């Protein structure tokens with residue numbers, strides 16, 4: 129049980145990078161980009177093939193990131209220069225990438241067992257430090273000791289770095305223009321920002337994160353498979369939606385926290401669900417759909433109930449002849 | 463400053479929906495000119511504004527700004543010279559971003575956007591001072607989302623965003639039309655102040671004839687895609703709403719009856 133949960137957090141942290149990419153396209157750019165299903169595998173394939181070819185796994189992961197960026201910019205160009213609608217641009221790129229990914233790998237599956245990966249390297253370096261012993265000692269009262277804390281800690285740091293960079297980028301002059309392009313596109317042009325360029329750049333960045341996450345998942349799981357991206361966009365959206373529902377999304381900094389949280393919570397729910405006797409691995413997609421549906425519906429129902437209670441309270445206050453709050457305005461308004 | 467040379471524009475040419483929006487507009491604004499534009503619905507006023515701003519391209523004719531032919535420049539390139547406020551209060555701001563972020567976006571209109579922090583302490587201080595001139599208390603709400611502002615507040619902010627970088631040409635397209643009379647009056651007053659303060663070359667569309675007469679140093683009347691009447695200097699100062707309506711009747715004769723209602727509303 130604890131081992132499964134521990135694994136869920138590890139994977140959740142890696143998928144969080146993908147979810148941050150999805151957040152960037154869906155929420156910030158307001159561009160429903162389906163390229164994700166393809167670019168995730170592109171990242172995995174590029175990294176896997178390079179690692180098998182003897183490349184440094186860190187370099188291979190960086191190359192995956194660049195490949196994802198290229199894929200994203202192509203989607204962006206299809207939309208901005210080719211004037212193809214956002215959904216269709218993404219779908220076209222997604223199916224094109226399926227073939228490209230097969231070409232990159234030369235077959236449908238590249239195993240990475242016995243290979244030096246980012247994961248094995250980090251784990252090896254970590255074990256020299258003896259942190260595991262310290263952490264396990266600290267938690268000895270729980271009676272739970274994982275194989276190693278290396279992956280959890282390193283991926284947490286990595287995800288936080290990605291979050292930090294994204295947060296910072298969204299506060300720069302370019303980032304502000306990018307967000308405005310997703311918020312009110314015509315207005316951005318009237319303030320001399322090139323919206324086409326911003327969309328291309330934004331989608332590039334989004335898919336770079338997705339592909340990077342794909343590269344890490346391949347190394348974590350020990351293989352790259354041409355079908356490993358199927359439904360990835362829904363998982364990304366699930367993370368974004370769960371995160372927003374649980375943690376709020378008032379600002380970018382807050383929203384990126386929420387997305388990371390959402391990615392982990394999603395994995396935990398999935399792990400718990402799969403422990404139910406009746407459910408099988410094949411039900412994962414159905415469970416995912418149910419999770420997303422409830423994350424979308426529950427907050428609404430909840431808000432409606434709250435509103436109802438509030439009104440009822442007011443009515444009672446009126447009946448009792450108490451003053452009703454809310455008549456005061458805080459700001460001088462015009 | 464702004465020069466329009468025989469601008470024509472036809473929509474849906476060769477179809478049943480063909481509509482000649484502009485038929486040869488010639489107009490020259492000297493630096494500091496404040497021209498008010500009136501005309502009935504469909505006269506082509508917004509089309510003209512969009513052509514100046516580069517959102518639409520003219521079929522024939524040229525747009526010159528500051529001695530430079532900008533006819534083929536894309537909207538976002540041309541925006542370096544142009545400040546704009548739209549009729550719809552939603553159109554000129556990004557609702558999910560804060561007041562200060564909106565101001566940064568506007569501040570960078572004339573500059574290259576970099577990977578440096580957008581809202582710096584220095585800029586924030588300056589925004590605060592600039593917002594004070596609106597007397598709306600917005601300087602205390604720099605981190606509020608713009609979507610939370612009222613239509614009047616948003617329009618005042620849009621006006622500030624369009625003007626505080628001193629554009630070569632300011633385009634206002636019925637920017638007070640969506641506001642109630644009191645707010646419209648306030649935004650009009652702000653417009654007058656700001657235009658005078660920076661001596662901005664301005665083209666302002668309005669349906670309010672009294673306002674068109676009161677503001678600016680020149681007035682033009684458009685109809686059917688043409689400028690049918692223009693007045694400046696002393697002649698404009700002596701204009702009255704009655705005189706304008708008479709003028710319109712004299713030029714357009716029979717159409718007057720139906721247009722009168724629109725023009726004076």
Ligand SMILES: Nc1ncnc2c1ncn2[C@@H]1O[C@H](COP(=O)(O)OP(=O)(O)OP(=O)(O)O)[C@@H](O)[C@H]1O
Nearest residue numbers: 473474481483501502503504505506507508509510
């Ligand atoms: N994109 C378009 N496609 C087709 N016809 C258009 C388009 N834009 C404007 N028109 C037509 O061109 C003519 C001029 O429109 P325009 O919006 O410039 O008028 P206007 O003077 O701004 O009117 P209003 O006072 O109602 O704002 C109208 O007949 C309009 O129907």
Ligand SMILES: [Mg+2]
Nearest residue numbers: 507508509635
């Ligand atoms: Mg108009």
